[in-house]
Amino acid sequence: MDINNDCFLVPGPVRMGDECLQALATPVMTARGTEFRDVMARLNSGLRHAFNLAPSEPVRGIQSWAGDDDYKVIVVSGSGTAAMEMVIANRFRSNDLVLVPTNGKFGERVAEMCKRFCNVKHLKYEWGRAFDLYELEQQLERGCYESLLICHNETSTGITQDAAAIAEMCARHNTSFILDGITSVGGTAVHPEEWKAEAVVTGAQKCTAGPSGIAAIAVNSHFIERVHAIREQGDSNPNYYFDMVSALKKGDDDQTPWTPAINLAMGWGAALDVLKVETNEGRWKRCQTMANGVRNLFTDLGFELLADAEQRSDTVTAILYPEGINDAWRTRLKEDFNTQVIGGQDHLKGKMFRVGSMGETPVAEMVEGCKRMIQCFATFNVELPQLDVESYFA
Numbered sequence: 001m002d003i004n005n006d007c008f009l010v011p012g013p014v015r016m017g018d019e020c021l022q023a024l025a026t027p028v029m030t031a032r033g034t035e036f037r038d039v040m041a042r043l044n045s046g047l048r049h050a051f052n053l054a055p056s057e058p059v060r061g062i063q064s065w066a067g068d069d070d071y072k073v074i075v076v077s078g079s080g081t082a083a084m085e086m087v088i089a090n091r092f093r094s095n096d097l098v099l100v101p102t103n104g105k106f107g108e109r110v111a112e113m114c115k116r117f118c119n120v121k122h123l124k125y126e127w128g129r130a131f132d133l134y135e136l137e138q139q140l141e142r143g144c145y146e147s148l149l150i151c152h153n154e155t156s157t158g159i160t161q162d163a164a165a166i167a168e169m170c171a172r173h174n175t176s177f178i179l180d181g182i183t184s185v186g187g188t189a190v191h192p193e194e195w196k197a198e199a200v201v202t203g204a205q206k207c208t209a210g211p212s213g214i215a216a217i218a219v220n221s222h223f224i225e226r227v228h229a230i231r232e233q234g235d236s237n238p239n240y241y242f243d244m245v246s247a248l249k250k251g252d253d254d255q256t257p258w259t260p261a262i263n264l265a266m267g268w269g270a271a272l273d274v275l276k277v278e279t280n281e282g283r284w285k286r287c288q289t290m291a292n293g294v295r296n297l298f299t300d301l302g303f304e305l306l307a308d309a310e311q312r313s314d315t316v317t318a319i320l321y322p323e324g325i326n327d328a329w330r331t332r333l334k335e336d337f338n339t340q341v342i343g344g345q346d347h348l349k350g351k352m353f354r355v356g357s358m359g360e361t362p363v364a365e366m367v368e369g370c371k372r373m374i375q376c377f378a379t380f381n382v383e384l385p386q387l388d389v390e391s392y393f394a
């Protein structure tokens with residue numbers, strides 16, 4: 001790979017492919033006509049596939065947002081946070097109590113958002129450490145929680161939660177289960193139906209390689225029932241733009257309540273078609289191949305990874321800087337090596353870097369990016385063993 005070609009290895013927003021970029025440039029259309037409803041049908045069908053739900057035909061007028069299961073997908077104009085807020089604001093009453101275990105920034109954001117709309121028991125674990133499932137079980141045994149919410153793939157620390165185990169506990173304790181799947185959907189295995197997840201959220205700009213500013217939610221019938229019941233009881237949290245009842249009404253007809261993000265919907269639909277061709281399993285595997293290579297390579301080079309070994313993410317790897325190195329390395333990597341990774345957040349700022357392995361990134365780009373990272377460390381006089389980088393990604 002030519003040094004003039006950039007290696008863009010951040011955990012979202014990721015590079016958009018040609019199909020997506022061309023669709024974004026489609027001439028304007030009206031928001032309520034048949035053309036846009038065709039766009040929504042394609043998008044809905046692509047989303048159902050990305051969420052690993054039963055398929056639907058990308059055809060207007062046949063309820064492409066639903067399929068042969070208990071789920072519907074809802075498109076939201078806004079980033080992933082908007083979609084998560086829509087879930088929380090509509091699903092809970094102000095006196096409901098929810099359980100939110102966290103081990104990084106985005107889980108903590110879920111807890112903060114919940115605090116605006118309901119009562120929260122926040123189980124705060126150290127960043128990068130796995131949840132104590134025994135403690136979760138003890139909490140659920142108290143029988144007082146309406147729901148348990150997690151950030152499935154914690155992008156700030158590179159840890160993926162054991163969603164299957166948590167889902168099983170939630171089912172046993174009759175507690176609903178909600179996931180921020182913003183960097184898991186389309187990049188690593190998600191099983192909403194198996195996990196009986198009430199709601200799963202994703203954002204376009206991450207694993208599905210769509211544009212920033214549009215997101216989606218998969219909800220099951222229990223979620224929908226609760227939203228309607230809370231509204232009928234006059235017990236809803238205040239909100240207008242993110243009113244789920246309006247979104248559910250319009251979704252039946254391949255529409256959204258307000259002017260949709262028309263061109264973003266077109267771009268995302270095209271990116272999701274690329275995912276359909278690759279298949280979920282194909283993409284999960286490619287992301288895993290890249291993450292596995294990065295994990296093993298940097299471990300053998302002598303670096304320390306932040307996340308607990310058993311639960312390291314396949315879409316983002318958090319690597320601690322060696323002694324004496326800080327984000328000046330990242331600046332040089334970008335300026336002199338045409339390669340971008342992302343830094344640490346909050347208290348980990350300047351202490352680590354994160355490598356994204358998601359979207360349509362080819363394995364060859366990851367191999368080249370890792371070679372450049374090693375070369376860049378050499379310019380800071382960090383002595384590393386000579387390793388065959390390619391062999392880590394075979």
Ligand SMILES: Cc1ncc(COP(=O)(O)O)c(C=O)c1O
Pocket residue numbers: 012079080081082106151153154155156180181182183203
């Ligand atoms: C796991 C996770 N949740 C939430 C967010 C916030 O999403 P957005 O920036 O799309 O609002 C991010 C963004 O990086 C994320 O990685």
